[in-house]
Amino acid sequence: MMLITCPHCGPRAQAEFTYERTVDSVVQPGTDPAGAMERLFTRANPRGLDDEIWRHTFGCRAWLVMTRHRVTHAIEAIRAVGPEALP
Amino acid sequence: MTKYSALGLLRGVFNGQSHWQPAWRDPEPKASYDIVIIGGGGHGLATAYYLASVHGIRNIAVLEKSWIGGGNTGRNTTLVRSNYRQKPLHDFFEFGLKMWERLSDELNYNVMFSPRGALMLGHSDSDMAMLAQRGDAMRVDRIDAELLSRDQVAKLEPQLDMSRDARFPIDGGLIQRRGGTARHDAVAWGYARAADQLGVDIIQKCEVTGFVRQGDAVVGVETSRGQIGAGRTAICVAGHSGHVAAMAGLKLPVESQTLQALVTEGVKPMINGVIMSQSLHCYISQSDKGGIVMGGDPDNWPSYAQRGQPMVTEGAIAQAIALVPALSRLRMLRTWGGVTDMSFDGSPIIGTTPVPNLFLNGGWCYGGFKATPASGWTYAHTLATGTPHALNAPFDLGRFARGDTIDENGVGPMPNHR
Numbered sequence: 001m002m003l004i005t006c007p008h009c010g011p012r013a014q015a016e017f018t019y020e021r022t023v024d025s026v027v028q029p030g031t032d033p034a035g036a037m038e039r040l041f042t043r044a045n046p047r048g049l050d051d052e053i054w055r056h057t058f059g060c061r062a063w064l065v066m067t068r069h070r071v072t073h074a075i076e077a078i079r080a081v082g083p084e085a086l087p
Numbered sequence: 088m089t090k091y092s093a094l095g096l097l098r099g100v101f102n103g104q105s106h107w108q109p110a111w112r113d114p115e116p117k118a119s120y121d122i123v124i125i126g127g128g129g130h131g132l133a134t135a136y137y138l139a140s141v142h143g144i145r146n147i148a149v150l151e152k153s154w155i156g157g158g159n160t161g162r163n164t165t166l167v168r169s170n171y172r173q174k175p176l177h178d179f180f181e182f183g184l185k186m187w188e189r190l191s192d193e194l195n196y197n198v199m200f201s202p203r204g205a206l207m208l209g210h211s212d213s214d215m216a217m218l219a220q221r222g223d224a225m226r227v228d229r230i231d232a233e234l235l236s237r238d239q240v241a242k243l244e245p246q247l248d249m250s251r252d253a254r255f256p257i258d259g260g261l262i263q264r265r266g267g268t269a270r271h272d273a274v275a276w277g278y279a280r281a282a283d284q285l286g287v288d289i290i291q292k293c294e295v296t297g298f299v300r301q302g303d304a305v306v307g308v309e310t311s312r313g314q315i316g317a318g319r320t321a322i323c324v325a326g327h328s329g330h331v332a333a334m335a336g337l338k339l340p341v342e343s344q345t346l347q348a349l350v351t352e353g354v355k356p357m358i359n360g361v362i363m364s365q366s367l368h369c370y371i372s373q374s375d376k377g378g379i380v381m382g383g384d385p386d387n388w389p390s391y392a393q394r395g396q397p398m399v400t401e402g403a404i405a406q407a408i409a410l411v412p413a414l415s416r417l418r419m420l421r422t423w424g425g426v427t428d429m430s431f432d433g434s435p436i437i438g439t440t441p442v443p444n445l446f447l448n449g450g451w452c453y454g455g456f457k458a459t460p461a462s463g464w465t466y467a468h469t470l471a472t473g474t475p476h477a478l479n480a481p482f483d484l485g486r487f488a489r490g491d492t493i494d495e496n497g498v499g500p501m502p503n504h505r
Contacts, residue, residue: 050389
């Protein structure tokens with residue numbers, strides 16, 4: 001189980017968090033159909049680092065973005081989600 | 088290569104079993120092949136076997152980065168069934184189930200297919216309505232399905248907690264009597280041996296690190312054992328589909344997650360068939376060695392680690408114990424995790440790709456083992472002819488853009504909510 005440092009609550013067990021989707025799969029208003037299609041239905045799915053949206057569902061319920069390695073599970077960075085956090 | 092037979096076993100009694108030979112060769116890779124299959128799991132080996140046996144293409148290599156059958160073929164719960172709800176899945180998996188029924192004879196290798204019955208439990212009126220609907224859909228497509236009453240379920244699996252105050256009360260079930268289990272290693276080994284006999288080169292410890300391109304087209308692969316030319320190249324790497332496809336510049340509709348399972352110590356027969364609850368998400372069966380094999384939800388977050396977190400297995404165990412209380416007395420022997428390529432509609436992808444000469448077989452989610460024969464057979468057809476067979480045509484990569492997904496669970500493009 002990963003130890004995830006919530007930007008609001010500090011280090012908490014992974015059991016309190018749920019994974020939502022990757023940052024690059026968020027469809028912004030105004031995206032053209034081909035772009036929306038790519039964002040909804042494909043993933044880079046790297047065997048390495050990716051930016052993921054998680055939620056502290058069973059804690060403060062805030063959203064956060066986590067840069068995490070998909071093989072080692074090492075967490076490189078966590079930041080709170082605001083309008084500037086999304087592409 | 089000698090044919091395996093009862094007489095051969097008997098002969099072995101008198102020669103101290105000294106007649107056994109390696110079941111497949113360990114060849115050096117050639118400079119090029121007509122078809123190179125990336126991935127020596129059950130699906131890749133089956134594809135090679137059907138290319139050689141059905142289509143007469145024998146200049147084939149199967150490249151495996153570690154040892155054959157060491158990925159998801161060896162990391163599942165060995166269930167075989169075709170009790171789906173939608174027509175494309177019916178056609179595909181029922182074709183596969185019929186292949187399972189004669190697979191041991193065809194391969195001359197005992198895959199220990201055991202059609203002991205696959206039972207889905209219903210826990211409420213609405214569950215029973217859903218099961219009846221599923222059963223009707225199956226029967227319309229001439230697949231065996233039988234709706235069972237509460238008493239029938241109790242008789243079939245006496246270890247189930249049938250009391251009215253059970254945590255998950257049981258109201259009945261839907262059984263596919265032709266479903267069951269098979270021996271996972273034997274499936275990989277049987278296909279490997281049969282393919283090898285037809286001249287297929289199975290090359291282990293050979294990791295693909297890139298594609299050789301000529302213009303847009305793929306004309307070979309870079310591997311840890313040198314460059315290998317290929318007329319056609321077939322990706323068949325389950326959880327690593329996204330990683331390998333990215334080497335060719337493709338972004339796939341898959342996300343890799345961990346799926347775990349576990350087995351207890353061996354005990355005398357106590358679970359007669361396969362018990363499933365899809366309202367919960369729990370699979371229980373008993374291996375031929377006596378261990379109780381259990382599985383549940385995937386870990387629901389991306390990982391390539393081949394290990395999961397105990398929290399998820401604990402959930403599956405809690406469900407299993409609620410259904411079969413006697414399981415609480417057993418000790419867990421081991422757990423394992425595999426990397427599953429969760430597709431965006433829960434259905435597999437078998438077919439061509441936008442890259443010339445490059446083909447894809449992946450997106451199996453947590454349901455790949457049962458598909459092994461049909462997957463190999465249809466992928467072989469696609470590779471040999473360059474076009475999909477009617478059975479795998481609906482499972483093409485383009486269906487997501489067309490809005491023609493095969494979404495058995497009806498949850499939309501969310502690989503982590505399946």
